[in-house]
Amino acid sequence: MNNIVCSKCGSDNVRCEAMVNPNTKEFDHFTDESFYYGWCENCGLGTALTDKEEIRKEIREQYDRFKEENGCEPQYANCRIVQSDSGQVRDVRIMLSPDTGMADNGIFFYCHTLEELFALAIPGKGSFTLTECYSFALLTEREEMERQIFKCEVDGKHVTVSGREILFFYGQHYGIRPEELERYATEYFCHIKHYREHGYPLLDRSLVKGILEKEERMAKGETISFALQISFLWHVRVTKEDDSRYAPYRYALNAYCLDNPQCFDRRYTTLEKALLHCLNRFNENATVKNRYRTMEEYLAQK
Numbered sequence: 463m464n465n466i467v468c469s470k471c472g473s474d475n476v477r478c479e480a481m482v483n484p485n486t487k488e489f490d491h492f493t494d495e496s497f498y499y500g501w502c503e504n505c506g507l508g509t510a511l512t513d514k515e516e517i518r519k520e521i522r523e524q525y526d527r528f529k530e531e532n533g534c535e536p537q538y539a540n541c542r543i544v545q546s547d548s549g550q551v552r553d554v555r556i557m558l559s560p561d562t563g564m565a566d567n568g569i570f571f572y573c574h575t576l577e578e579l580f581a582l583a584i585p586g587k588g589s590f591t592l593t594e595c596y597s598f599a600l601l602t603e604r605e606e607m608e609r610q611i612f613k614c615e616v617d618g619k620h621v622t623v624s625g626r627e628i629l630f631f632y633g634q635h636y637g638i639r640p641e642e643l644e645r646y647a648t649e650y651f652c653h654i655k656h657y658r659e660h661g662y663p664l665l666d667r668s669l670v671k672g673i674l675e676k677e678e679r680m681a682k683g684e685t686i687s688f689a690l691q692i693s694f695l696w697h698v699r700v701t702k703e704d705d706s707r708y709a710p711y712r713y714a715l716n717a718y719c720l721d722n723p724q725c726f727d728r729r730y731t732t733l734e735k736a737l738l739h740c741l742n743r744f745n746e747n748a749t750v751k752n753r754y755r756t757m758e759e760y761l762a763q764k
Contacts, residue, residue: 469512469544469593472585473504476511510544512593515559517583521595525576528598536598538569539579543590556582556592566609566626604629607643614652619660621652632723650725653718657697665698666677667761670737673700674757677733692743694721700736703729717744 467474478500478662481490500511521539528536538557545552554570556579561572571590573579582592601609610627625643628651632638638647663669665688673686674759680686680702690696698717711729713736726744727736730736734757739745741760742752754760 465513465515466511467514467585467655468500468502468505469510469585469591470546470549471502471504472587473502475503477501477503478511489584507549509549510593512544512583512585513592514583514585517561517592517595518580521576521579521583523600524595533598534598539598540596541592542594542596543570543582543592545590546586547589551593553596568605603640607638607640610643612644612648612652614649616653616656619656621656622650623652623655627651627655629640636723648716650723653697657718658720662687662697664691665740666687670761672759673737674734687728690717690740694719694724696720696726698740700733702733715739 466476466478466609476684478492480492482488483490502509502511502531523541525536536558538555540553541556542553544550552570555568557569557572558574558576558579559572560574571582573582579592579595581587582590585591608624608629610625611622612628613620613622628643628647629638631651632652633645634734635759669688673688673727676686682704685699685701687697687699690698695742696717696719698715700714702712703714704712708729710731713730713733715728715730715736716725717727717740728736728739730739738754738757738760742756745752754763
């Protein structure tokens with residue numbers, strides 16, 4: 463059986479450079495670069511060559527070495543592949559686990575088992591051929607966090623997020639740890655993602671008037687939601703509570719910044735005071751003058 467074949471089509475009708483005695487024409491050995499560029503008679507062009515059985519042996523040796531040194535199963539393999547359509551050679555990471563279904567820029571392909579990884583070394587079976595396996599490895603703690611998938615419910619809607627999305631939102635300087643990711647960061651970002659994807663009206667005069675006209679008809683527990691543009695864009699929820707524990711406060715405001723991890727929570731005696739605080743950009747600094755002293759002043763401006 464001929465093992466050295468074209469990495470694109472799998473044909474064994476191939477040629478490559480080799481060290482030959484020019485006097486006796488005896489073959490001595492293949493050079494180190496022989497298989498990187500050969501000629502396939504079947505394809506009629508230059509292409510990388512591969513030894514299917516040698517690659518399989520290489521994968522097994524690297525796998526056994528990793529298990530012996532680390533005492534656990536590897537999570538991914540560092541490999542070299544050849545694209546079947548273009549012949550492009552790439553160094554990639556191939557996971558030994560199911561696909562999470564979320565974008566994962568650091569992973570090229572997913573295999574469920576080692577046997578599936580072996581199968582990638584057979585040309586003509588897929589969109590690429592595995593031609594080298596350098597090593598097996600484990601994900602870093604951050605990579606593990608990035609690959610996690612979380613689900614939360616926001617306003618009666620199910621929201622799915624990845625650890626990668628959450629960590630990108632918080633940024634490196636927050637230094638989110640695994641327990642923090644599950645404890646509060648996920649729930650917070652689920653709200654952010656939901657509010658970003660479901661557009662809410664921006665607070666302006668017409669919306670302020672409509673909300674104030676609706677105040678008397680608001681039932682206990684009813685919520686009004688809107689967007690508020692300050693330096694950043696915020697999502698604001700105002701809920702009518704009428705809970706004796708918080709008297710004389712009747713309205714609860716919960717605001718989420720959609721651009722960075724900030725939130726704002728307050729209670730008010732009237733809906734008008736809640737809206738006026740929003741229009742004054744949540745100002746609570748006694749040395750900074752409010753933009754509007756009263757709602758009438760805001761509504762009267764041109």
